[in-house]
Amino acid sequence: MRPVHAVPILLAAALGCQAAPKDTSADARRAIDAADAHWARLTAAGHADSLAELYHQNGVMLPPNTPPMHGRETIRLFMTTMNAMSSPPPTLSVRAESVWATGPLAVEVGRWHFAWPAGATRPPGAPAVDSGKYMARWVNENGRWLMVQDIWNSDLPLPPPTPSMPGAKKS
Numbered sequence: 001m002r003p004v005h006a007v008p009i010l011l012a013a014a015l016g017c018q019a020a021p022k023d024t025s026a027d028a029r030r031a032i033d034a035a036d037a038h039w040a041r042l043t044a045a046g047h048a049d050s051l052a053e054l055y056h057q058n059g060v061m062l063p064p065n066t067p068p069m070h071g072r073e074t075i076r077l078f079m080t081t082m083n084a085m086s087s088p089p090p091t092l093s094v095r096a097e098s099v100w101a102t103g104p105l106a107v108e109v110g111r112w113h114f115a116w117p118a119g120a121t122r123p124p125g126a127p128a129v130d131s132g133k134y135m136a137r138w139v140n141e142n143g144r145w146l147m148v149q150d151i152w153n154s155d156l157p158l159p160p161p162t163p164s165m166p167g168a169k170k171s
Contacts (some may be wrong), residue, residue, distance in 0.1 A: 021103040024140075028101035031145040032108050032138060036094040043092040043114075046083045052076035055147045056139060062151035085123040090114040094134075104140040109133070112152060130154050 035054055042050045052075045055061065061069040061078065069078045083089065096110040113131040116122050134152035138145045 024101040024103060025099055028106040029099040032096055032099050036096060039094050040092045044089055046089045048076055048079035048083050051079050059147050060149045064153045082123060087121045088117055090116045106138040108136045130156055
């Protein structure tokens with residue numbers, strides 16, 4: 001029979017033999033910064049197909065005020081629809097504030113800003129200029145970083161409720 005104090009020592013030794021996942025933050029940051037710059041160029045050119053390719057095949061986009069978009073093809077359709085509602089496309093900048101990565105997984109937190117040119121056609125309700133924050137989870141698949149989940153929202157305040165909105169107070 002083993003002494004009871006040997007169990008924690010054996011457990012610690014077994015766990016200590018496992019290698020910690022490699023910190024890949026620097027490599028991920030370089031790749032994600034390049035993808036963010038590419039995103040801005042593709043947006044300016046109105047390339048919905050190429051933008052969708054930045055997502056994993058089973059990626060999920062969580063745009064504000066809309067249901068989640070599941071899968072690259074649904075994301076492509078969403079972006080194609082958004083592009084069809086705006087002409088010319090907005091100027092977009094995306095800037096990572098931080099990227100944390102371990103092995104093939106990374107999380108990015110950052111800021112975005114867009115502006116439509118004067119006189120541009122915009123999606124209904126879209127402001128001419130907006131900025132906000134985002135969070136994206138990335139996976140390195142076969143040497144290529146792809147977004148698996150992407151969520152963003154605006155820093156602009158919500159408009160005041162109109163009398164027809166549920167819960168709006170009547171004057």
